[in-house]
Amino acid sequence: MITPKIGKFALTAALGMVLALGASPAQAAQPAPLAPPAKAVAKPQPWWTHAVIYEIYPRSFQDTNGDGIGDLNGVTRRLDYLRDLGVDAIWLTPFYPSPNADFGYDVSDYTAVAPEYGTMADWDRLTREARKRGIRVLVDLVLNHSSDQHPWFRESRSSRSNPKRDWYVWHDPAPDGGPPTNWQSIFGGSTWEYDKPTGQYYYHIFLKEQPDLNWANPGLQKAMHDVARFWLNHGASGFRLDATPYLFEDTNWPQDPDVKSGAPVGLKPYNSNLPATRAALRGLRKVVDSFPGERVLLGENAISSIADLRKVYGAKGDEINLPMDFLYKDVAGLNASAFKARIDEAELKLDGLPPVFHFSNHDTPRQWGRFGDGRHNDRIARITAAMTLTLRGTALMYYGEEIGMPDLAPDELRGIPLGPKRKVADNRDPERSPMQWRAGKGAGFTTGEPWLPVGRSAASVNVEDQRADKGSLYHWYARLLQLRKTNAAMRSGAYIPLESGNAQVLAYARRDAAGNGVLVLLNMSGQPQTLSISGWPDRVPVSGGMLMSSEPGAVMDWQRPVLEPFGVRLVGFKGG
Numbered sequence: 001m002i003t004p005k006i007g008k009f010a011l012t013a014a015l016g017m018v019l020a021l022g023a024s025p026a027q028a029a030q031p032a033p034l035a036p037p038a039k040a041v042a043k044p045q046p047w048w049t050h051a052v053i054y055e056i057y058p059r060s061f062q063d064t065n066g067d068g069i070g071d072l073n074g075v076t077r078r079l080d081y082l083r084d085l086g087v088d089a090i091w092l093t094p095f096y097p098s099p100n101a102d103f104g105y106d107v108s109d110y111t112a113v114a115p116e117y118g119t120m121a122d123w124d125r126l127t128r129e130a131r132k133r134g135i136r137v138l139v140d141l142v143l144n145h146s147s148d149q150h151p152w153f154r155e156s157r158s159s160r161s162n163p164k165r166d167w168y169v170w171h172d173p174a175p176d177g178g179p180p181t182n183w184q185s186i187f188g189g190s191t192w193e194y195d196k197p198t199g200q201y202y203y204h205i206f207l208k209e210q211p212d213l214n215w216a217n218p219g220l221q222k223a224m225h226d227v228a229r230f231w232l233n234h235g236a237s238g239f240r241l242d243a244t245p246y247l248f249e250d251t252n253w254p255q256d257p258d259v260k261s262g263a264p265v266g267l268k269p270y271n272s273n274l275p276a277t278r279a280a281l282r283g284l285r286k287v288v289d290s291f292p293g294e295r296v297l298l299g300e301n302a303i304s305s306i307a308d309l310r311k312v313y314g315a316k317g318d319e320i321n322l323p324m325d326f327l328y329k330d331v332a333g334l335n336a337s338a339f340k341a342r343i344d345e346a347e348l349k350l351d352g353l354p355p356v357f358h359f360s361n362h363d364t365p366r367q368w369g370r371f372g373d374g375r376h377n378d379r380i381a382r383i384t385a386a387m388t389l390t391l392r393g394t395a396l397m398y399y400g401e402e403i404g405m406p407d408l409a410p411d412e413l414r415g416i417p418l419g420p421k422r423k424v425a426d427n428r429d430p431e432r433s434p435m436q437w438r439a440g441k442g443a444g445f446t447t448g449e450p451w452l453p454v455g456r457s458a459a460s461v462n463v464e465d466q467r468a469d470k471g472s473l474y475h476w477y478a479r480l481l482q483l484r485k486t487n488a489a490m491r492s493g494a495y496i497p498l499e500s501g502n503a504q505v506l507a508y509a510r511r512d513a514a515g516n517g518v519l520v521l522l523n524m525s526g527q528p529q530t531l532s533i534s535g536w537p538d539r540v541p542v543s544g545g546m547l548m549s550s551e552p553g554a555v556m557d558w559q560r561p562v563l564e565p566f567g568v569r570l571v572g573f574k575g576g
């Protein structure tokens, strides 16, 4: 049933809420047939095309033996929590044996568990228990480099003729005896480290304790495939691939004309995304696909455009299943137009492949503080959550995001002595602080001395309190995750871009194959905003109900829709 239009909205009281979006008055007079929804998904898609993957920094999630360092048994202990929250999978950052120059991203044994995190038996139990709860577990695979303490590197550096010499990237000095090129590493300083006994330099795009593996060497490639097989045989559902752009270097070793000595650099044509990367990732994907059960590759890929991101999926979708969209993560500030541009572009240019949206991770300040204005952080956190979790594709969450855990403030870190638990200070410490399970000493994370301080915010920001409060951010997340599971449009429906008629308001819809769906309205400003939505692809009578609202019980005047400051609406609609 269609009623006369008022502005761009129409309403009938009889149907509760009925909207006609974007139809002109002339169109309103003559009912038009419903167009088939764009990109309707007919058959069930693999789980990873619409999953929520929760990143756990195991060191900071749950300690079970009182040493102040989280462990695998801690993750197992919290599986019921993760199931109740509603995540589909967890990604664990490295728990391999490591000298911890880069907290596990310097791997000294790829097929073992570091004693500080537990044992292989603990790992096996974790995956078994996770499976019982319908949760998959992804391992962080550090492909680009190992630790300089890895036996492979020890062998490689032992002599120029060692069979593993070529498993790493070695080069003769420049004629003046200096480094072969002027390239700078991501963590600062030259990418080259001189090895006196063998008279050559080795290459490292990250720390000097993280020598780059040579992916051009078939033996190394096979060894890495065997590492993948090891974890897949031990119940892993796939991998988060670390630092994939850097697997190959331009072996013409050009000088970088831009380099200012000592200045950190990022992606350069000579250090990243070399063509050989594509084939190497396809090779790894084949290994993963040869295992049953829809295993998956989630990729960390610094990219500078959507066109670059599209390449990472592989021309035939045969490389990384889920490359992270860092362009969305890096949008500066709460800006509806900037988000619309990013999201629409991903939808338009990724050929329908699942985008991977997220904001926070172990390398990036948490979204709570990044988007929060210091006064409305809780409301703003509901916007960023609602957006990421109602978009098509796969969403990543970072532990603690669901309760609005803030980063540690500088004064909370000041004066903390370095010791066996934290040998190096890291500028990413603030976003890696222990999970805040409850108020009180140790915050339910540890009974011992935590390796990083527990945030003082734990007194008021913790899981226990928020689970007891139905109006909390935790429950907002849990309801969003529930909606993703139970609502077909939210799960796998098409994304319908809309114009909100207001630069402060992001509006879009998700629509399933039957034409039913969810309208999403997000006011990204601290002022009330009036909307006038257009862009609906066809004349669609809309009825449904308020699925979620930042103002519980609020009734919207659909004849003159206004969103309150930082307001969120998720409105159900039914196709004609």
Ligand code: GLC
Pocket (backbone or CB within 6 Å): 102, 105, 106, 142, 206, 242, 243, 300, 362, 363
């Ligand atoms: C990735 C990881 C980061 C690590 C780096 C080197 O960017 O996310 O934590 O330091 O790779 O392995």
